[in-house]
Amino acid sequence: MTDTSTHWDNIYQNQEYTQVSWHQAQSTISLDWILEFTSKNDAIIDVGCGVSVLVDNLIDKGYTNLSLLELSSSALSAIKKFIFTMKIF
Numbered sequence: 001m002t003d004t005s006t007h008w009d010n011i012y013q014n015q016e017y018t019q020v021s022w023h024q025a026q027s028t029i030s031l032d033w034i035l036e037f038t039s040k041n042d043a044i045i046d047v048g049c050g051v052s053v054l055v056d057n058l059i060d061k062g063y064t065n066l067s068l069l070e071l072s073s074s075a076l077s078a079i080k081k082f083i084f085t086m087k088i089f
Helices: 004-014 029-037 054-060 073-086
Strands: 044-047 066-069
Touching: 029 054, 044 054, 054 066
Parallel strands: 044 066
Antiparallel strands: none
8 A cells, every 4th residue: 555645646646636526616615614714814724735726716815824735746746836837926
């Protein structure tokens, strides 16, 4: 059996992240809860972010104090590529 980070790297290297079963174009429940119970200046960490759009949705809503935590280096590379392409960071 592979370790956890190897497992997730394998998924993100071999599947289009928009085609995995848990992908959402808009983070629904998580985004709704964050918008309801936090302010735009609160520190928020997305644990196990994968290649999630939650951070994108939060940035669109004006949140700035955001952190991402992910085991998969492949997922992190995809997120970094997006962030630097969009000049968010």
